[in-house]
Amino acid sequence: MSALQAINNEAQCNMPNGDAIEPLFQVSDITRLFGPDKGCQAVSFELYPGEVLGIVGESGSGKSTLLNVLSGRCQPDAGTIHYRQSDGVLTDLYASSEARRRTLLRTEWGFVEQNPRDGLRMTVSAGANIGERLMAQGVRNYGTLRTESLRWLHQVEIDASRIDDLPRTFSGGMQQRLQIARNLVSHPSLVFMDEPTGGLDVSVQARLLDMLRALVRDLGLAVIIVTHDLAVARLLADRLMVMRRSRVVESGLTDQILDDPQHPYTQLLVSSVLQP
Numbered sequence: 016m017s018a019l020q021a022i023n024n025e026a027q028c029n030m031p032n033g034d035a036i037e038p039l040f041q042v043s044d045i046t047r048l049f050g051p052d053k054g055c056q057a058v059s060f061e062l063y064p065g066e067v068l069g070i071v072g073e074s075g076s077g078k079s080t081l082l083n084v085l086s087g088r089c090q091p092d093a094g095t096i097h098y099r100q101s102d103g104v105l106t107d108l109y110a111s112s113e114a115r116r117r118t119l120l121r122t123e124w125g126f127v128e129q130n131p132r133d134g135l136r137m138t139v140s141a142g143a144n145i146g147e148r149l150m151a152q153g154v155r156n157y158g159t160l161r162t163e164s165l166r167w168l169h170q171v172e173i174d175a176s177r178i179d180d181l182p183r184t185f186s187g188g189m190q191q192r193l194q195i196a197r198n199l200v201s202h203p204s205l206v207f208m209d210e211p212t213g214g215l216d217v218s219v220q221a222r223l224l225d226m227l228r229a230l231v232r233d234l235g236l237a238v239i240i241v242t243h244d245l246a247v248a249r250l251l252a253d254r255l256m257v258m259r260r261s262r263v264v265e266s267g268l269t270d271q272i273l274d275d276p277q278h279p280y281t282q283l284l285v286s287s288v289l290q291p
């Protein structure tokens with residue numbers, strides 16, 4: 016069990032210097048329903064810096080609704096979300112203005128959409144797509160923007176010669192890698208991902224997953240990732256929440272959940288997908 020995983024079993028965890036690690040994100044009793052059992056209800060959890068939480072469940076179980084509420088994009092009917100900003104201040108997400116939530120999404124957070132066209136600006140170049148997030152953080156120097164864009168194109172294995180090309184001239188896998196670069200260039204502390212490998216060929220998915228795993232580890236990112244693919248969850252997530260009909264039916268360490276599921280629904284999910 017990693018240190019980050021272990022802290023979820025403890026009320027408090029201490030750094031080697033004796034300081035307590037504070038949760039980055041605290042979710043308490045979140046509900047957003049569109050109809051009976053349609054949406055998400057009574058969801059609570061804490062996420063620590065550098066931790067990857069996977070949200071899994073069948074289609075329509077409420078994963079995307081929950082992700083939209085968590086990322087400040089959909090007002091909940093009830094419940095609270097607190098986020099610890101990089102300056103240490105604890106923000107009550109839905110007590111803040113919409114403008115504040117939008118700023119967080121552009122600066123301290125990232126959101127990787129399933130369809131890269133929803134997360135990229137298709138009418139501006141690859142370099143501008145990456146540089147835009149830095150500009151939102153106040154970087155204005157053209158040389159710095161260009162250098163950082165090139166560095167990130169390299170990180171996501173896109174040839175530097177493509178920097179001035181429009182994203183629509185890229186393949187689906189390249190567009191998704193560009194979207195990842197656009198999100199990570201600003202060094203977010205928390206990234207939301209909605210089925211980031213969905214809609215891609217299996218071989219392209221595998222390459223993207225390897226890249227994502229390396230970036231998440233190297234940058235120490237906290238991630239909340241929605242996926243219906245348990246193989247993706249196994250590869251990326253430290254912890255899982257299993258959703259069914261708007262509720263979390265089981266949560267825990269990824270290996271525990273996938274190797275020894277307790278809830279009958281999770282058992283069904285695992286046995287139907289992870290056949291040896």
Ligand SMILES: Nc1ncnc2c1ncn2[C@@H]1O[C@H](COP(=O)(O)OP(=O)(O)OP(=O)(O)O)[C@@H](O)[C@H]1O
Nearest residue numbers: 049053054072073074075076077078079080081243
């Ligand atoms: N804006 C909306 N208006 C009405 N109903 C909605 C809305 N958004 C979601 N729903 C309903 O809420 C339920 C949960 O949908 P949601 O998209 O969150 O599920 P999901 O687990 O992400 O599914 P999928 O994996 O297919 O994307 C579904 O029954 C859906 O029809």
